[in-house]
Amino acid sequence: xxxxxxxxxxxxxxxxxxxxxxxxxxxxxxxxxxxxxxxxxxxxxxxxxxxxxxxxxxxxxxxxxxxxxxxxxxxxxxxxxxxxxxxxxxxxxxxxxxxxxxxxxxxxxxxxxxxxxxxxxxxxxxxxxxxxxxxxxxxxxxxxxxxxxxxxxxxxxxxxxxxxxxxxxxxxxxxxxxxxxxxxxxxxxxxxxxxxxxxxxxxxxxxxxxxxxxxxxxxxxxxxxxxxxxxxxxxxxxxxxxxxxxxxxxxxxxxxxxxxxxxxxxxxxxxxxxxxxxxxxxxxxxxxxxxxxxxxxxxxxxxxxxxxxxxxxxxxxxxxxxxxxxxxxxxxxxxxxxxxxxxxxxxxxxxxxxxxxxxxxxxxxxxxxxxxxxxxxxxxxxxxxxxxxxxxxxxxxxxxxxxxxxxxxxxxxxxxxxxxxx
Amino acid sequence: xxxxxxxxxxxxxxxxxxxxxxxxxxxxxxxxxxxxxxxxxxxxxxxxxxxxxxxxxxxxxxxxxxxxxxxxxxxxxxxxxxxxxxxxxxxxxxxxxxxxxxxxxxxxxxxxxxxxxxxxxxxxxxxxxxxxxxxxxxxxxxxxxxxxxxxxxxxxxxxxxxxxxxxxxxxxxxxxxxxxxxxxxxxxxxxxxxxxxxxxxxxxxxxxxxxxxxxxxxxxxxxxxxxxxxxxxxxxxxxxxxxxxxxxxxxxxxxxxxxxxxxxxxxxxxx
Numbered sequence: 001x002x003x004x005x006x007x008x009x010x011x012x013x014x015x016x017x018x019x020x021x022x023x024x025x026x027x028x029x030x031x032x033x034x035x036x037x038x039x040x041x042x043x044x045x046x047x048x049x050x051x052x053x054x055x056x057x058x059x060x061x062x063x064x065x066x067x068x069x070x071x072x073x074x075x076x077x078x079x080x081x082x083x084x085x086x087x088x089x090x091x092x093x094x095x096x097x098x099x100x101x102x103x104x105x106x107x108x109x110x111x112x113x114x115x116x117x118x119x120x121x122x123x124x125x126x127x128x129x130x131x132x133x134x135x136x137x138x139x140x141x142x143x144x145x146x147x148x149x150x151x152x153x154x155x156x157x158x159x160x161x162x163x164x165x166x167x168x169x170x171x172x173x174x175x176x177x178x179x180x181x182x183x184x185x186x187x188x189x190x191x192x193x194x195x196x197x198x199x200x201x202x203x204x205x206x207x208x209x210x211x212x213x214x215x216x217x218x219x220x221x222x223x224x225x226x227x228x229x230x231x232x233x234x235x236x237x238x239x240x241x242x243x244x245x246x247x248x249x250x251x252x253x254x255x256x257x258x259x260x261x262x263x264x265x266x267x268x269x270x271x272x273x274x275x276x277x278x279x280x281x282x283x284x285x286x287x288x289x290x291x292x293x294x295x296x297x298x299x300x301x302x303x304x305x306x307x308x309x310x311x312x313x314x315x316x317x318x319x320x321x322x323x324x325x326x327x328x329x330x331x332x333x334x335x336x337x338x339x340x341x342x343x344x345x346x347x348x349x350x351x352x353x354x355x356x357x358x359x360x361x362x363x364x365x366x367x368x369x370x371x372x373x374x375x376x377x378x379x380x381x382x383x384x385x386x387x388x389x390x391x392x393x394x395x396x397x398x399x400x401x402x403x404x405x406x407x408x409x410x411x412x413x414x415x416x417x418x419x420x421x422x
Numbered sequence: 423x424x425x426x427x428x429x430x431x432x433x434x435x436x437x438x439x440x441x442x443x444x445x446x447x448x449x450x451x452x453x454x455x456x457x458x459x460x461x462x463x464x465x466x467x468x469x470x471x472x473x474x475x476x477x478x479x480x481x482x483x484x485x486x487x488x489x490x491x492x493x494x495x496x497x498x499x500x501x502x503x504x505x506x507x508x509x510x511x512x513x514x515x516x517x518x519x520x521x522x523x524x525x526x527x528x529x530x531x532x533x534x535x536x537x538x539x540x541x542x543x544x545x546x547x548x549x550x551x552x553x554x555x556x557x558x559x560x561x562x563x564x565x566x567x568x569x570x571x572x573x574x575x576x577x578x579x580x581x582x583x584x585x586x587x588x589x590x591x592x593x594x595x596x597x598x599x600x601x602x603x604x605x606x607x608x609x610x611x612x613x614x615x616x617x618x619x620x621x622x623x624x625x626x627x628x629x630x631x632x633x634x635x636x637x638x639x640x641x642x643x644x645x646x647x648x649x650x651x652x653x654x655x656x657x658x659x660x661x662x663x664x665x666x667x668x669x670x671x672x673x674x675x676x677x678x679x680x681x682x683x684x685x686x687x688x689x690x691x692x693x
Contacts (some may be wrong), residue, residue: 035518042645070689101686109686118545145543159682177425187449189527222680225536227549263549265534303551311551355483355659356561385517421518 007305009026023422032076035422036065043415045140046393050410051185051196057394057413058140059086066097075101087183096150111155116148117168119218119229121263121272123348124363125317127297128259128276129229130216131168131239135176137410139394141185141415149177152176168216172205175252178239179408182381187407189335190248194401194410203240203250212236226264231276233257241292242282252406254281286323289330294322303348309356311346336402365405372406374396391416449549457581460589461574462613466504469571469642472670473502476691479665484657494517496667496692501673506531509679510570513692514560529570540684546609547684556601563652563661567660582658587612603631614638614645621647630656641672 043058066079084090089097099113120129123145137146150367155172178207179186180201206212214235221228233256245287253302259276275298283291299322303313321327325339331337344367363376368398378392398406446525447575461651473532481493494516500509512525532608537550576596583590589610603622610617616638622631637649646668679686 035521037518069685069692072689075542075687075689082472103686109682111686116543118652148544148546157682159677159680164682220681227681265536268534270549272549303549305552308554309557313551352557355485356558368537382519384489388519393628 006320027422032067032069032356034412035128036063036066036067037114037419037421039143039417039419040144040409041289041415045410046236046395046412047410049116049194049196050182051194051198052410053185053197054087054183055190056087057183057411058142058415064096067133068168073102075100081122089157092140093221109155109159111157114150114152115155116150117153117216118148118422119220119231121227121261121274121299121301122299122317122367123313123315123346125297125315125344125346127274127343128218128229128257128261129259130214130231130233130235130257132174132176132238135179135239136177136183139411141392141394141413141417142307143417149174156314161221163221166216168214170214170216171213172209173236173252175205175236175240176204176238183406184411187402189402192334194407199238201250202248203252204244204247204347206236206252207336213357219344229261231257231259231261231283237280237292243290245290251290255279256281266302267304269302269339272299274299278365287330289327289332293324296314296320296322311348313346313352315344317344318342319344320321336400341369342404366404370398370403370406371400373394374405374408386420386422388419388421389417427460446448457579457591460581460591460615461579462505464499464610465571465574465616467615467645468617469508469646470501470504471516471646472501472642474498474672474674475668475670475673476674478610478667479637479663479666481560481564481661482560483661484659491515491561493555493562497558498653498674498688498691500676508570509676510680512684513687515552520560522687524687526679527570528679528682531573531575534560534639535570538681562663563654563659564633568652582607584612611645616647618631630654638660641668642671 010141021327039062041060041062043056045057045346046057060083062081062083064079066077068075072345077099077208079095081094081096083090083092083094088187095114096219097116099111099115101111105268117131119316120126122129126133131151132149134146134149139163149176151170153173156167158165181196185194185196188199191199205393215233217232220231228383236252237255237286238252240252242251242253243249244251256279257276259274261272261274263270263272275296278295278297280292280294282288283293286293297318299315299317301313301315303311306312311416320341321338321340328337346366347364349362352358353360359380361378363382367373375395375397376392378390379391380388391414395412396405396408398409401409402405467481476498478496478497479494481495484493495512496513498511502508510527510529514520514525516522522542523651524540526538530536537552539548539550540546541548555570556565559566559569565658577593578596580592581589582592589612591610593601593608594605598604602624604625604627605623606615606620606622609619615634618638619632619634621629624630632653632655633650635647636651637647638645639648640646646665647663648665648668649664651660672691674691678691
């Protein structure tokens with residue numbers, strides 16, 4: 001409904017340039033930069049999901065405003081969204097960024113406050129990027145921006161020709177926004193079936209300031225075009241990876257990660273390789289059935305332009321569970337076992353048409369070991385300098401109900417959106 | 423290959439000797455330069471002025487139906503070596519959906535360029551895998567190669583005409599399959615060696631693309647194109663680029679062209 005109203009307004013506002021320049025003039029008079037967008041987005045499930053009552057997977061109008069000021073010694077940026085969510089029937093505000101970026105010395109940058117942080121070389125696969133993610137937004141078709149959730153942190157970056165160092169301190173752990181039965185159904189080991197709203201995940205999140213903190217570290221260097229990096233993380237598993245046997249609540253056990261990556265030109269394209277050892281500190285022997293085992297994750301990727309304006313990228317990713325014998329031995333009866341090796345391949349195809357105003361993209365995850373897949377087709381069209389429209393889908397397929405993507409089969413949805421940017 | 427230039431080159435040389443013998447001041451062009459010299463000087467004039475440079479660029483893209491789109495960005499350039507490698511940093515300001523995105527290129531003459539795109543909403547440093555230089559730059563009629571420069575070695579060059587004001591060269595690609603044109607003719611100003619116009623001809627012999635400098639000004643002693651236009655005669659669209667806030671030889675260290683400044687806009691150079 002809202003979507004149609006906005007499109008109607010768009011047509012009525014022809015030429016869009018009429019409202020553009022005058023709004024632009026008002027914005028230019030402000031002592032700081034103010035920009036943003038207004039968007040309407042709606043989506044629907046493509047099959048009935050008995051565990052979730054709503055057919056609409058997403059129905060929201062969103063206003064994003066970003067205020068920024070570039071000073072000699074610092075940059076200040078504040079970005080927030082006001083959303084009316086018709087599925088949850090509520091309006092809410094979300095602060096996406098609120099930071100100050102300083103350069104206290106020639107060789108250091110410090111970014112303090114709420115900020116989105118990203119590093120690592122994977123394409124929609126994360127090994128050494130242990131910053132918060134919002135999987136719900138990702139699965140229901142919000143804009144790509146919303147996959148990364150902001151952290152309240154301090155990032156200190158030190159730059160030197162030999163090696164650059166990034167140190168991120170997050171005083172209070174923020175878990176990923178994982179699938180908990182709200183809006184999307186998931187597989188429950190305890191109940192042996194897909195569940196949704198009636199059985200939302202109840203979790204105990206570490207939430208002490210300073211006591212439940214996270215540290216992330218990256219050492220990186222660009223060696224004549226090849227980007228090399230070493231990573232470290234000390235914190236917690238980001239999605240529920242454990243259970244408290246006394247109260248049945250999901251937990252986020254302690255986690256440390258050590259990893260490395262390299263990315264550079266390989267032949268006619270870009271190649272990348274990344275690895276990370278996930279050390280599950282509360283279960284180093286792998287025989288605690290209530291804590292996820294340690295694992296080794298490896299990723300190899302390659303991307304190349306295969307025809308004019310057509311780029312293809314492939315990745316191979318594997319999660320290798322350590323102490324698999326211990327895991328199998330201690331696995332409670334009735335719980336479906338995970339494989340020792342979970343293999344995943346991804347494919348991305350991007351085609352640009354009409355002077356790069358029309359973008360067709362397709363991203364697919366496929367697990368040959370889990371026998372499931374997740375497809376993300378999308379068409380994005382820039383109507384003019386302000387208006388854009390997109391339609392896309394989130395298609396989950398799986399031979400079995402309990403695997404990582406297979407469990408979301410009933411959540412398969414399609415969505416459309418219209419956005420006015422200023 | 424360059425038989426035409428070879429056969430003409432002895433005459434100006436003789437004239438130059440006579441001029442020198444009679445102690446007449448010989449202007450730069452008394453001895454007509456060879457094709458290679460013209461082409462090299464033109465490349466330096468067009469792409470390598472000074473050691474580095476900064477400009478604000480406003481592109482107005484007009485399609486066949488007269489609808490317009492705008493692109494506005496600030497471009498920083500640093501020459502690693504004249505005629506060879508360069509580094510570019512492009513900070514987008516318009517339109518709204520690309521604002522604060524940064525496109526960084528390490529141009530190489532002996533291998534594919536290294537390209538990065540920074541997406542501020544995700545704090546994501548993406549590496550771009552694109553070896554095709556004949557694709558549109560920012561959705562305009564300017565191609566990536568128009569902005570970064572086409573290697574002299576990619577074409578064979580022939581001096582077809584010398585007018586009072588220009589050298590006219592015909593250039594034929596050595597690898598015709600890699601480009602969409604069969605040849606292009608370029609007009610190079612005799613005094614400044616600035617290319618002022620290029621006309622591209624397709625396989626059928628038809629002129630399908632024109633790139634021209636509409637206005638050239640002298641800035642800090644360097645002849646500089648402040649307005650240029652690309653016309654796509656096939657589709658009927660064109661893009662006009664206006665350059666302003668141009669400065670050469672500023673204090674622009676190599677470190678600006680690193681990941682640090684993708685994630686943190688270099689304030690000093692963008693205002």
